[in-house]
Every structure is written in C-alpha cells, then in structure tokens.
Amino acid sequence: MTQILDHSGTAHLLRREDALGAHNYKPLDVVIHRAQGAWVWDTDGRRYLDCLSAYSAVNQGHCHPRIIGALTQQAQQVTLTSRAFRNDRLAAFYETVTRLLNFEAVIPMNTGAEAVETAIKLARKWAYQVRGVPRDQAQIIVMDGNFHGRTTTLVSFSSEAQYKEDFGPLTPGFVRVPYGDAAAIEAAITPNTAAVLFEPIQGEAGVIVPPEGFLRAMRDVCDRHGILMIADEIQTGLGRTGRWLACDHEQVRPDVVILGKALGGGVYPVSAVLSSREIMNLFRPGDHGSTFGGNPLAAAVAQASLEVLNDENLPARADELGRYLRGRLHALASPLVKDIRGRGLLIGVELHAAARPYCEALRDLGVLCKETHETTMRLAPPLVTTREDLDWALERIEQVLRG
Numbered sequence: 001m002t003q004i005l006d007h008s009g010t011a012h013l014l015r016r017e018d019a020l021g022a023h024n025y026k027p028l029d030v031v032i033h034r035a036q037g038a039w040v041w042d043t044d045g046r047r048y049l050d051c052l053s054a055y056s057a058v059n060q061g062h063c064h065p066r067i068i069g070a071l072t073q074q075a076q077q078v079t080l081t082s083r084a085f086r087n088d089r090l091a092a093f094y095e096t097v098t099r100l101l102n103f104e105a106v107i108p109m110n111t112g113a114e115a116v117e118t119a120i121k122l123a124r125k126w127a128y129q130v131r132g133v134p135r136d137q138a139q140i141i142v143m144d145g146n147f148h149g150r151t152t153t154l155v156s157f158s159s160e161a162q163y164k165e166d167f168g169p170l171t172p173g174f175v176r177v178p179y180g181d182a183a184a185i186e187a188a189i190t191p192n193t194a195a196v197l198f199e200p201i202q203g204e205a206g207v208i209v210p211p212e213g214f215l216r217a218m219r220d221v222c223d224r225h226g227i228l229m230i231a232d233e234i235q236t237g238l239g240r241t242g243r244w245l246a247c248d249h250e251q252v253r254p255d256v257v258i259l260g261k262a263l264g265g266g267v268y269p270v271s272a273v274l275s276s277r278e279i280m281n282l283f284r285p286g287d288h289g290s291t292f293g294g295n296p297l298a299a300a301v302a303q304a305s306l307e308v309l310n311d312e313n314l315p316a317r318a319d320e321l322g323r324y325l326r327g328r329l330h331a332l333a334s335p336l337v338k339d340i341r342g343r344g345l346l347i348g349v350e351l352h353a354a355a356r357p358y359c360e361a362l363r364d365l366g367v368l369c370k371e372t373h374e375t376t377m378r379l380a381p382p383l384v385t386t387r388e389d390l391d392w393a394l395e396r397i398e399q400v401l402r403g
C-alpha cells in the first residue's frame with residue numbers, strides 16, 4: 001500500500017479523484033492504466049491478474065480483440081438511433097441472444113438494475129392481465145441477502161440496512177424469505193403473488209450457493225401456484241458458473257431471465273430480459289423503453305460478446321478451470337479459511353477474519369480481488385484465464401493465506 005502511495009504521480013491522481021468525486025466506493029488503491037485478457041497494468045507498469053473481472057462483466061477478458069473490433073467498426077457506422085427508428089444491428093443481436101439462451105423473446109436495456117426493473121414491470125403487468133391480481137396489489141417474493149441493483153425500488157427490498165436506510169420512502173410490493181428454502185417461498189405465496197425473483201448464486205452476499213435441488217424445488221412451487229420464476233443471472237449468467245446460465249446446473253428453465261454485465265463484453269453497458277413470446281407481448285408500445293436501450297453500438301458489442309463466449313467455449317472452460325481452482329484452494333488447507341464455495345469461476349473464499357487486508361496483501365503481490373461481505377474474498381477471473389495464470393495467482397494466494 002505505502003509503496004504505491006509513495007509514487008507522487010499516483011498519489012496525485014488519487015487526491016484529485018477523491019477531492020472532486022462522490023465517495024460512494026472504497027476502492028483498493030491500484031490505478032489501472034491498461035488491460036489485456038486476464039491481466040491489467042497500473043500507472044507504474046506493474047502487472048496484476050484480475051481476479052474480479054468487474055464483478056463478472058469482463059468474462060471474455062479485457063479488450064477482447066473481436067469485441068473491440070465490433071465496437072470500433074460500429075462506432076464509425078452509426079451509434080445511436082433511439083428506438084423511434086429501427087437500426088440494422090438489432091435483429092442479429094436478438095437472434096443470437098435468443099438462440100444461445102433458448103428463449104423466444106428479448107427486450108434490451110443498458111444496466112443490470114434497469115433490466116431488473118424491466119422484469120419487475122413485466123411481472124406486475126402479467127399479474128394484473130393474466131393472473132387477475134387486483135390493480136396495485138401484486139407482490140413479488142425476493143430473497144434475504146439479495147442484490148439486484150441500486151435503484152430506489154431495488155434497494156427497497158434489500159436486507160442490507162445501509163442500502164436503503166435514508167433512501168426511503170421505499171417501494172412496497174415485495175416479500176422477503178430466507179434464501180435456499182423453497183418451502184418458505186411456498187408459504188409466502190398469496191393470491192396476489194406475481195413472481196419470485198432470485199439469484200441462482202448470490203454473488204454480492206458472499207458467493208452463497210443454495211442447497212442442491214433448490215432451483216428445481218422453486219420451479220415446482222412456481223408451477224403449482226402459477227407464478228413467474230424470474231432469475232437474475234446478471235452476475236451468474238453467460239458462462240461464469242460453468243454453464244450459459246447458472247439455472248442450467250439443475251436443468252431449470254425460468255420464465256424470465258435477466259442478463260447484464262458480460263453481455264456488454266466489458267466495454268459497454270448492455271442488459272436484457274428474456275422470456276416467452278406470450279409474456280413479452282404484454283409490453284405494448286409506450287409501456288416501457290430506454291433512449292439508449294438496443295442502440296446499434298450496444299447490439300454490435302453484445303452480439304460479439306455472445307459469439308466470443310460461444311466460439312471460445314468459455315462456459316466449459318469456466319467449469320474446468322473452476323474445478324481446478326477450487327481443488328487447489330481446498331488443498332492449501334489454510335487455517336485462515338473457513339469455507340470455499342462457488343461454481344465455475346465464481347468462487348468465494350470465506351475467512352475467519354476481515355478479508356480486506358488479505359486483498360491488499362494480494363494486490364501488493366500482483367493479484368486483484370475484492371472482499372465482499374467483510375469476510376469473503378470473491379475470486380472470479382476472466383473466463384479466458386489460463387491454468388498457468390491461476391497457478392501464478394495460487395502461489396501468491398498461498399503465500400498470503402499461509403497464516
């Protein structure tokens with residue numbers, strides 16, 4: 001830490017940033033200047049293995065040539081039309097995303113939070129128009145420990161006090177139940193329930209993997225009670241957990257899937273909601289929209305991002321490398337480690353103590369990761385990482401966790 005702050009140029013950058021910017025983040029003090037694949041370089045030319053991947057937004061690796069190629073090519077053609085007019089990139093993106101994820105229809109947005117808001121609006125409209133819930137009475141069941149974004153509605157049903165205290169009045173219409181408990185979901189269902197909204201693995205909460213069979217049991221509950229199953233796969237989707245969707249681990253098909261993060265290939269915010277034709281048709285012209293959603297630049301980038309995941313077999317690679325990394329982490333048998341969990345390359349290493357100092361020590365050795373929920377280190381390198389990269393990182397992780 002001190003060695004980085006000693007460098008006057010870097011210290012100067014940090015001071016200027018903190019003097020003018022909001023202080024809503026507490027970043028590790030490493031100032032990244034350049035990146036390629038799984039690696040990033042700081043302003044002094046020091047190299048680091050990125051083991052966070054911008055919270056899984058960089059699954060394809062930094063500055064993937066094919067994605068940057070799509071971006072620069074499209075940037076010189078046309079970037080924004082608004083949806084008042086059509087653009088010639090949307091159809092191909094829609095075909096690619098629906099074919100690869102096996103859904104009938106899609107609506108494009110920009111950020112993850114917006115896509116979750118979109119899914120909530122869709123579920124509410126479905127409740128009123130299809131399920132017959134009285135106007136303004138729809139309820140959505142959500143999970144303890146959830147993270148779905150930072151809008152006022154989404155923080156309204158967070159279980160984190162800091163996320164919502166002082167940001168009220170909160171949006172009603174959400175009921176929270178313990179994560180991983182299908183019986184609790186069933187018990188919370190009323191005639192006004194529209195949907196259940198969940199993450200197949202809770203990333204922000206500390207990489208919490210629900211008990212085996214939870215997704216299937218939830219599917220069964222939703223079917224029996226005729227409510228929608230909405231999977232927020234913004235962090236877990238697009239290969240991160242070793243499958244296209246984390247729900248694929250239990251061969252479960254949600255009614256609505258939310259994508260974001262890696263859909264933009266780490267270069268541009270693109271999100272989307274996928275569903276059946278029938279459900280998506282509830283949106284009529286004027287019901288919902290976004291100035292930037294579905295713009296030609298976003299469509300070109302998202303299509304390339306999906307093609308890279310597919311052509312480079314990145315979901316399978318995440319599965320294999322994830323098994324390897326978790327195996328090696330277990331083998332360290334560090335007395336500092338309380339639990340190791342995850343699927344594919346979404347891995348949480350829970351420590352007995354605060355994780356921040358260990359993340360700082362790792363940074364000093366050239367491995368970038370970030371604590372989540374105080375005691376958990378989230379390890380989620382880009383899916384293009386090699387086994388040699390992981391061995392390199394593991395040497396350093398071992399050094400830090402030796403105890």
Ligand SMILES: *Cc1c(COP(=O)(O)O)cnc(C)c1O
Binds near residue numbers: 114
């Ligand atoms: C990151 C994330 C979001 C929010 O996405 P933004 O692009 O930051 O708005 C929502 N849900 C999950 C599961 C996420 O990981």
